[in-house]
Amino acid sequence: MKLKLALLATIALVAMPSYLMAQERGGVINVATVGEPPTLDPMTSTADLVGIVTQHIFETLYTFDAKWNVTPLLAESLPEISADGKTYTIKLRDGIKFHDGSDMTSEDVVASLNRWTKLASRGKQAAEFIETITATDPATVTIQLKQSYAPLASLLAFNNSAAIILPAEKQADVMTDFVGTGPYTLKERKADQYIQLQRFDGYKSREGESDGYGGARHQYLDEIRFVPVPDPNTRVEAAVSGQYDYIDALPVESFDRLKSAQATQPLVLKPFGYPIFVFNTAEGNVKNVEIRRAIRQALSMEDMLAAAFGSTDFYALDGNIYPSNFAWSTDAGVEGNYNIADPEGAKEAATAAGYDGKPIRILTSRQYEFHYKMAQVAAEYLKLAGFAVDLQVVDWATLTQRRADKGLWDIYITHSPFLPEPALIGSLSPSSPGWWNTPARNAAVAAFSSEVDPEKRLKLWADVQKAMYDEVPYMKIGDFNGVSSKSTKLEGVEASPWPYFWNASVTK
Template sequence: MKSLKLALLLGSALIAVSPSAFAQTKGGVINVATIGEPPTLDAMASTADLVGIVSQHIFETLYTFDKSWNVTPLLAASLPEVSGDGKVYTIKLRTGVKFHDGTDMDSTDVVASLKRWTEVASRGKQTASMIASIEAADPVTLKISLNAPYAPLVSLLAFNNAAAIILPSEKQQNPMTDPVGTGPYMLKERKADQYIQLARFDGYKSPEGDENGYGGARHQYLDEIRFVPVPDANTRVEGAVSGQFDYVDSLPVEAYDRLKDQKTTEAVLLKPFGWPVFVMNTSTGITKNQDIRLAIRDSLSMEDMMAAAFGSTDFYSLNASMYPDGYSWKTDAGTENAYNVADPEKAAELMKKAGYNGEPIRILTSRQYEFHYKMAQVAAEYLKAAGFTVDMQVVDWATLTQRRADPKLWDIYISHSPFLPEPALIGAMSTSAPGNWDTPARKTAVDAFNSEVDPKKRVALWAEVQKVIYAEVPIIKIGDFNALSAKSSKLEGFTPAPWPYFWNVSLKQ
């Protein structure tokens, strides 16, 4: 047996180093403005970032990521022991961890939760075919046996999106009826479209060690955290300026000048943050045809979409690679003559080859992420110029996340993602994710990438995956962007992160 050494191959970290140490005091309530109402609190059942932002305070996973995007233990006591053939993972659990209902966590709860994850979560379903068994060896030990080596396993167990959260074995219902976790805060009250109120869980047992990204110590300085849905971006900006909200998520970049000289609030800029993406429906309807997907991509001007969405190149850059400079995953493989093409004649030829006959391209988007909507507007004009009929469907984010689950209801939906430490975490890599990309070429490339454990070889294999993405167009990357949010000058101990968290945060007295 040997300890797992997980190489994430990152040249730079997204999560900033924690502020310098200072005395923090307990007490107080903070109000956090989010882009809307989360469709669920079940972190397994959704890939929406909004769900992860809220639910990570209630539920915990076996592992999480530190400030350098290395996997680090959370509910597990240590990184797994991995057998010499790479197929058996033995995981020891921390002791003394309690659920919000007062019961003790043990391996029975973990085994039941991971089995639920393989049935409910898109990333769990992605992993299920690789798992031979999940068993409790004793009350504090579980064993995961695989059919073959699977390099992304621990990263998937650490991710807070379609997350492998640990629930009491008696509370495994689907849909979730009782949100009980082990996290530092517990659900106190939820009023739909008004707020989700979390209260300190006094029975919480924090991991040991210093604060370290999402890992390490989780101090519960605040009495309560109140997440308030504020769909209108301008209202979120004004709420930050007025001091109504202590943290405001996902602001339009044009608000930066409005925020930067305020006394009540401070601009928080994550650079680089991630990438906007057009997800294509590859299973049903007009975009099932690969030539139609190619025609859509070749119609589009990524430059005009990014300019419309973010204004200044201070906030965006054009980049065909799935990763930016500084990441070892960065590769130009497959991107030549396939990015920022904006060629209506080339698109028209592909449409003719596909037998396109004026069927509407249904674009599903939301104004709660204003940059999504602005990109959709520009995309619609370029698609029309190529000869497509466009049906723009603008809905709230919760409705979008519900509709994208039914492939009969859309052809393209617009989303975004932070740059993730492990490419296998990208949503389209799962055949059960919305879009349902599942082809022989995908299987060959992705399976080879996922089964290779040598970090250097995985870099080369990722380039092969990116080639297939560009050849088959299950998704269209638009560019790289920086994310803007705002925090109150009263908050202490806040560390900027893609999914903002509020343990280790206190209010100035």
């Protein structure tokens, strides 16, 4: 899919650095994040915040380059795949050390991948297709599949529900010893204050040029400190004043202030991704697909986007899961099922479906202010449609904990970047909060996942999108651009969905 998935140059999500001068070694940076990550174990969480922090501590066999192609990280090269697509032979790089000083071998990789298939939602997704994972020799791992599974390499590359490699003796279900192979180690964590990382002197970078998340990873900085700043307005003021070196997830209405500030400069990722309303298909009011369809019928995606992002400079009304400049773009299932804004018709549909008047529990957070604004608009439309609404506004860490409990919510609001492989979309996994697991889902996703021919996969993805619109496990609201900012003294950092700082430096 390399050629099929290549993005237009104007939307490359992870750009090569634009500066030419040598970067200086040393220094400490402070990164303002939307909040406290619920865990530092990226296998067990799909929260972007977890991936942003932990990608500096832990590494995977593969990652993504600047054009979103899978590229080796801890693996020596791309996997050798048998003609029938069932056998993946993975050669490992030599000389890789863990933070505890031990050498990485195939034994560690096998133990880690087994933990991934047991605990991670995306690992469980892959486990359905995996027969065995074995250490062929100290530097080689073989994955034997029950049938061909095209998304495997992308799943192994993703930093979200990530297949990180840990020492074989540190595979407890609950991680308490955070030992990876990454360029930075965990020095100290003070809850709700900071997560402090320091340079790992035993790190072995890949050679060559940096290339998105791939290629060389430089360790110019002595330390990286991630600081939770939950209030978006506080993050804006901190950006303008230069209090932090990098500030993530800023409200789009702050762009003009950031542009005119002296200490900082805005970074815009266009397009970043799409907001999502995820339904609880396992328990509660919205387990009934007709209720989910009635909720969708009531809502105005256009009004929610306008409330969340203001100007169309920062959003686009689009029901296709992927926008038109992606090879995956299809309008299958969209017509008549997107931006309907018909609360009166929705009221009739909900009554016919047996809606009993119990509140629809919407779980959201103000740390991503656009989530909260969309929730407010949605609540008003649902009330017009006769639904009772319980809008629960919590911090992001609490949201990620509550969404794992089937009894606590009906809808939660999140967002996703446009991912290079649709199988990476979290809601496609039956183990992901939302728990979409129906015959239609299983048939469509299995056909898509087992096909290796690029042209056929494009058509089969259209079938998956149609099933998503038919059964409404979640709703895409539209496309949006992301805004963050960085200090004018910070080099080596570009706009990206999961900002990384191993190539960052501070000018003296």
